[in-house]
Amino acid sequence: MESAIDTHLTCPRTLSRRVPDDYQPPFPMWVARADASLQQVVMAYLGVQYDDEARRGDALAALRTIVGTFDAEDGPVHHDLTHHVDNRDHHNLMVVAYWADPAAYGRWLRSDEVAGWWESDERLHDGLGHFREVVAPRVDQFETLYAFQEQLPGVGAVMGGISGDINEHGYWGSMRERFPISQTDWMQPNGALSVVEGDPAKGGRVVVRGHDNIALIRSGQEWIEAGEEERSLYLDEILPTLEAGMDFLRDNGEAVGCYSNRFVRSIDLDGNELDESYNIGHWSSLDKLERWAESHPTHLRIFTTFFRVAEGLDKLRLYHEVSVSSGSEQLFEYVNCHPGTGMLRDARVGSHA
Amino acid sequence: MESAIDTHLTCPRTLSRRVPDDYQPPFPMWVARADASLQQVVMAYLGVQYDDEARRGDALAALRTIVGTFDAEDGPVHHDLTHHVDNRDHHNLMVVAYWADPAAYGRWLRSDEVAGWWESDERLHDGLGHFREVVAPRVDQFETLYAFQEQLPGVGAVMGGISGDINEHGYWGSMRERFPISQTDWMQPNGALSVVEGDPAKGGRVVVRGHDNIALIRSGQEWIEAGEEERSLYLDEILPTLEAGMDFLRDNGEAVGCYSNRFVRSIDLDGNELDESYNIGHWSSLDKLERWAESHPTHLRIFTTFFRVAEGLDKLRLYHEVSVSSGSEQLFEYVNCHPGTGMLRDARVGSHA
Numbered sequence: 001m002e003s004a005i006d007t008h009l010t011c012p013r014t015l016s017r018r019v020p021d022d023y024q025p026p027f028p029m030w031v032a033r034a035d036a037s038l039q040q041v042v043m044a045y046l047g048v049q050y051d052d053e054a055r056r057g058d059a060l061a062a063l064r065t066i067v068g069t070f071d072a073e074d075g076p077v078h079h080d081l082t083h084h085v086d087n088r089d090h091h092n093l094m095v096v097a098y099w100a101d102p103a104a105y106g107r108w109l110r111s112d113e114v115a116g117w118w119e120s121d122e123r124l125h126d127g128l129g130h131f132r133e134v135v136a137p138r139v140d141q142f143e144t145l146y147a148f149q150e151q152l153p154g155v156g157a158v159m160g161g162i163s164g165d166i167n168e169h170g171y172w173g174s175m176r177e178r179f180p181i182s183q184t185d186w187m188q189p190n191g192a193l194s195v196v197e198g199d200p201a202k203g204g205r206v207v208v209r210g211h212d213n214i215a216l217i218r219s220g221q222e223w224i225e226a227g228e229e230e231r232s233l234y235l236d237e238i239l240p241t242l243e244a245g246m247d248f249l250r251d252n253g254e255a256v257g258c259y260s261n262r263f264v265r266s267i268d269l270d271g272n273e274l275d276e277s278y279n280i281g282h283w284s285s286l287d288k289l290e291r292w293a294e295s296h297p298t299h300l301r302i303f304t305t306f307f308r309v310a311e312g313l314d315k316l317r318l319y320h321e322v323s324v325s326s327g328s329e330q331l332f333e334y335v336n337c338h339p340g341t342g343m344l345r346d347a348r349v350g351s352h353a
Numbered sequence: 354m355e356s357a358i359d360t361h362l363t364c365p366r367t368l369s370r371r372v373p374d375d376y377q378p379p380f381p382m383w384v385a386r387a388d389a390s391l392q393q394v395v396m397a398y399l400g401v402q403y404d405d406e407a408r409r410g411d412a413l414a415a416l417r418t419i420v421g422t423f424d425a426e427d428g429p430v431h432h433d434l435t436h437h438v439d440n441r442d443h444h445n446l447m448v449v450a451y452w453a454d455p456a457a458y459g460r461w462l463r464s465d466e467v468a469g470w471w472e473s474d475e476r477l478h479d480g481l482g483h484f485r486e487v488v489a490p491r492v493d494q495f496e497t498l499y500a501f502q503e504q505l506p507g508v509g510a511v512m513g514g515i516s517g518d519i520n521e522h523g524y525w526g527s528m529r530e531r532f533p534i535s536q537t538d539w540m541q542p543n544g545a546l547s548v549v550e551g552d553p554a555k556g557g558r559v560v561v562r563g564h565d566n567i568a569l570i571r572s573g574q575e576w577i578e579a580g581e582e583e584r585s586l587y588l589d590e591i592l593p594t595l596e597a598g599m600d601f602l603r604d605n606g607e608a609v610g611c612y613s614n615r616f617v618r619s620i621d622l623d624g625n626e627l628d629e630s631y632n633i634g635h636w637s638s639l640d641k642l643e644r645w646a647e648s649h650p651t652h653l654r655i656f657t658t659f660f661r662v663a664e665g666l667d668k669l670r671l672y673h674e675v676s677v678s679s680g681s682e683q684l685f686e687y688v689n690c691h692p693g694t695g696m697l698r699d700a701r702v703g704s705h706a
Contacts, residue, residue, distance in 0.1 A: 172524075295657070
């Protein structure tokens with residue numbers, strides 16, 4: 001049994017844990033491990049939006065253009081692709097890309113290929129919406145949790161290693177306690193979302209400024225290798241409740257502190273669906289995410305189902321990664337997206353306009 | 354908004370809360386308040402057990418005998434009566450009595466009337482089982498929580514006052530944080546139950562030694578004043594789930610750290626049922642109680658139902674009180690009770706025999 005907090009990230013606590021030192025989790029879970037040289041990662045969610053099925057080909061082409069830029073020297077270490085339909089019946093293709101080196105990300109972002117494409121007037125006139133939602137948490141600002149130990153998805157693929165059984169799971173508050181920074185910091189927000197360029201109601205280019213400690217959760221399910229019993233467990237038992245909870249957050253998030261919630265299906269470069277999905281949630285604080293997770297009936301049902309089956313899981317892969325980030329390490333940019341997209345919905349339009 | 358921890362019980366923290374300072378609970382709840390002169394209370398659960406309905410009259414007479422001793426100068430401040438059938442089909446009548454002064458309790462316990470009755474050989478031969486389960490928590494060792502503000506039951510009746518809206522509720526961990534001692538102490542157990550006199554398997558007189566920080570929860574429901582809608586809410590929605598959870602703890606408690614669990618119905622001195630009930634749970638630690646409450650499907654369902662209806666509650670009264678106590682401030686004594694009674698089930702029979 002080891003701590004979810006890697007030894008080189010341990011420091012004298014000013015904030016205590018919730019559970020006593022002899023706490024024993026009810027089943028094993030694991031976290032991703034990285035070399036001590038890893039300082040900060042970049043998680044870039046890059047999206048293409050369209051409301052007309054006829055635009056699907058264009059949108060997929062745009063997605064492939066983005067992925068094409070990843071081949072450059074400064075490209076990301078890892079990426080994957082998804083599709084989802086949002087609550088305004090718009091389709092969204094997204095690629096999430098992970099960098100282990102913020103400087104490389106910066107060079108990629110500023111490269112002629114990437115910056116030129118994004119800044120081109122074509123983006124305003126290609127009949128598609130485009131968005132980039134990027135956060136760059138330091139290693140003490142994120143945590144992971146896996147019910148399996150191999151071929152880690154998401155940020156785990158960047159980190160490259162896996163822990164032994166970890167102690168901090170199986171109780172409410174354990175997510176927070178897996179963050180190294182929770183040893184000394186409450187991860188409190190210092191403001192609200194604000195529009196600093198453009199006007200979401202008018203479309204065109206819009207930039208949103210975030211704030212310290214926006215929380216981002218990616219919570220995933222992979223049933224591609226699952227046998228009949230586990231597929232049924234996922235598709236018949238877990239999925240309906242999961243969808244109810246994720247739809248609630250998508251449609252009622254503002255009241256509970258959830259800025260944006262997207263339950264997405266993994267796809268390949270041609271848009272074919274894979275047997276993998278995940279949820280992407282942005283929250284005004286980790287605290288708000290905790291409150292919802294521990295008190296909403298849909299999430300509690302997911303939680304108790306997982307508790308019941310966790311020990312018997314074989315090929316069904318369940319995991320999550322949660323980060324907070326500094327306001328200065330966030331980028332939220334939109335081109336011709338509907339005003340309910342991502343951070344746009346809850347961002348205050350300020351005096352800049 | 355005020356803290357559940359009364360001002361005179363506040364001290365510099367060595368253990369932090371789970372939630373940030375700006376936490377706002379989703380609906381109002383209250384705790385009992387007492388004068389600063391209150392130092393320690395005594396909670397005495399005094400029981401009579403019988404397995405044959407024909408013994409009911411004798412058992413009620415024994416209960417009345419106990420209650421009769423309360424008229425003495427050193428009697429308790431408050432008491433109430435209950436009946437329940439346990440999982441060995443034995444009937445149990447209990448009176449719980451509360452003292453605000455442990456010295457008065459001591460004098461009552463040692464009085465000829467009480468000690469003479471308990472120690473008499475008649476207790477071994479009156480065809481009834483008898484037990485006394487007594488804990489004496491200091492004021493920093495217990496907490497309360499009420500969804501109402503008047504005529505507090507249980508220890509609240511001893512304390513006599515009520516707080517304003519309190520902050521520490523609505524999240525897992527708030528029960529612990531309402532304990533004043535949680536500011537500096539984990540409330541960890543220091544041992545296990547052991548039989549120090551007699552043999553539960555043989556009946557007769559048995560004494561069990563407890564240990565530091567056994568947790569005792571009384572969790573109550575009063576629907577006597579409830580209108581039709583709230584009666585239905587309680588009887589049709591809450592009660593079935595509550596019974597499932599309480600039966601689970603009664604029958605499977607040992608695996609989760611619950612020494613004893615009794616879901617009891619309030620009665621009058623003649624044994625007539627009242628529209629009030631409560632659960633009495635003894636746990637090896639507060640920690641174990643927390644784990645069960647926050648992860649067991651039955652309790653989560655109770656919790657989400659309460660969240661849903663809390664703000665609309667009118668005459669349905671829901672409350673709890675939870676204490677821990679030092680091993681030296683506990684008394685667990687049994688006469689001719691079956692070996693599954695109270696602390697007997699999980700107490701190790703030591704070398705004393």
